[in-house]
Amino acid sequence: MRGYVLTRYGGPDAMELRDLAEPQPGPGDVRIRVAAAGLNPVDFKLREGGLRPISPFRLPVVAGCEVAGTVDVVGPGPSRFAVGDRVYARVDKRRLGAFAEFVCVQQELVAAMPASIGFAEAAGLPLAGLTALQALRDELDVGPGTRLFIAGGAGGVGTLAIQLAKHFGAEVATTASARGEALVRRLGADRIIDYTREDFAGALQDFDAVLDLVVGATLEKSFRILRPGGRVVSIAGVPEPLTATKDLDAPPWVTAAFWVMSLGIRRRARKAKTSYRYLFMHPSGDGLRFLATLVDAGQLQPVVDSSYPFDRIAEAFAALEQGRAKGKIVVTF
Ligand SMILES: NC(=O)c1ccc[n+]([C@@H]2O[C@H](COP(=O)([O-])OP(=O)(O)OC[C@H]3O[C@@H](n4cnc5c(N)ncnc54)[C@H](OP(=O)(O)O)[C@@H]3O)[C@@H](O)[C@H]2O)c1
Known part of the structure; x- marks a missing residue:
């Protein structure tokens, strides 16, 4: 699969698209086939290394904090999700991995995405x-x-x-x-x-x-x-x-x-x-269920500034780092 990888701490060229092995879900995980992923300032703050004391990673690591997509494999153990469910998540802060074709996420961080919106809009909601x-x-x-x-x-x-x-x-x-x-x-x-x-x-x-x-x-x-x-x-x-x-x-x-x-x-x-x-926010499937209810009731509307194909993710980052986004910048697969 293709993934956008943090190879070292530094400027924009510290991240690159690579071919990688698909991740395998552990107990309690679902594997999501990513349809869209949201970009956040924390992605480039992590890349620059300023958050290293509180978020250390063994590099290289697939970057990315939030996704919307379809459950592709359910890991061992009881599950509240089935293959084919449309879901969204703010992924585990210690694992990342949203900027790739597949990502494994613990089920308690995942929720059914709002039924009334598409993947690109849903991908910008979790974080x-x-x-x-x-x-x-x-x-x-x-x-x-x-x-x-x-x-x-x-x-x-x-x-x-x-x-x-x-x-x-x-x-x-x-x-x-x-x-x-x-x-x-x-x-x-x-x-x-x-x-x-x-x-x-x-x-x-x-x-x-x-x-x-x-x-x-x-x-x-x-x-x-x-x-x-x-x-x-x-x-x-x-x-x-x-x-x-x-x-x-x-x-x-x-x-x-x-x-x-x-x-x-x-x-x-x-x-x-x-x-x-x-406040440092925390991932939460319960919180995402609450947000999905509001979206489907017409009380919360995701705002997408712009959407880029995944292979142009470096351009999406350049736009994010301008600091002028109106709503969210997302990449789609
Ligand atoms: N602690 C946490 O858990 C957590 C979670 C999420 C985000 N954050 C942080 O929160 C900040 C905001 O995140 P974000 O995703 O909302 O960023 P963002 O989407 O990149 O914010 C861009 C927006 O900020 C506006 N802006 C820039 N300077 C401004 C100013 N002086 N006064 C008013 N508006 C201004 C810009 O409007 P103009 O074009 O009009 O200037 C632009 O629309 C970032 O520093 C991010 O790292 C922290």
Whole structure:
């Protein structure tokens, strides 16, 4: 089979298309014939090596975090899936393997994909959708009337976070440039601030919660728009001790390192009588079942920025690394 392989840590040429043996499913696995796979910034962050302390791999490894496709073989043991089922998954963080014609995934990370959409749309849902769900529902307790600011509403995570937050009943303000404004409006954002023209920190106040999706200065400014008791969850800022103990199976030195790295931002949160959390999303079949129900009920719409044939995956990565995607970039087989 063909696979896109991380051969070493480095720039774009550290990944290459190779012919590989097909993976064989172990007990509790299903093997998925991949129809489409989603690209995510974490794919190039892994390639660059910055995540090595928390996500070490023995290279070479087939890259890729999320897929949609058809169950091709069921591994030994009891199974909730049958050959031919249309499924989607955020694959195991320690195994990866989504950028290939076949991938083996533990069944508890897999769910039936939404019946109302195609493979390309489904492939972009697992990682960004689970991230948005875990941040909004599990960390920020977003519910009816929550005044929520989403920093960066137009990308892969943002387009799903806006819709989920509206589904939970929140009032949503977000940032987008002129390139993304119409999109985030259509997805339900109540207030849109063009970050290239206006500083959200001067425009918003008394918010209950912030979901920070943007690398850079937005995180520090987020505390200025919160009421006392408000909460910030970031997925793009600085990891903190709970990230290590709750989200990662990390050794104590990682917790200590995150404690030191986040000292300034935690102090900033305390000063504003608010709280700060950095979330690393986790794969979850249950979460994907929840998202599929929403999609099929017409309450969550995947947004695909662009779709590339698998043999042009290097071009898809070049587009992703521009950082301008409106929704998700996917590759199809
Ligand atoms: N911790 C976790 O578990 C986790 C999970 C998923 C993602 N992440 C991280 O979260 C971040 C977002 O991921 P993603 O997949 O949504 O990325 P993405 O799709 O690549 O985001 C691109 C979008 O961000 C917008 N953007 C860029 N700079 C902005 C700014 N200063 N203010 C507002 N919008 C801005 C761009 O809009 P314009 O074209 O208008 O600039 C573009 O539409 C990445 O850093 C990713 O690594 C972390």
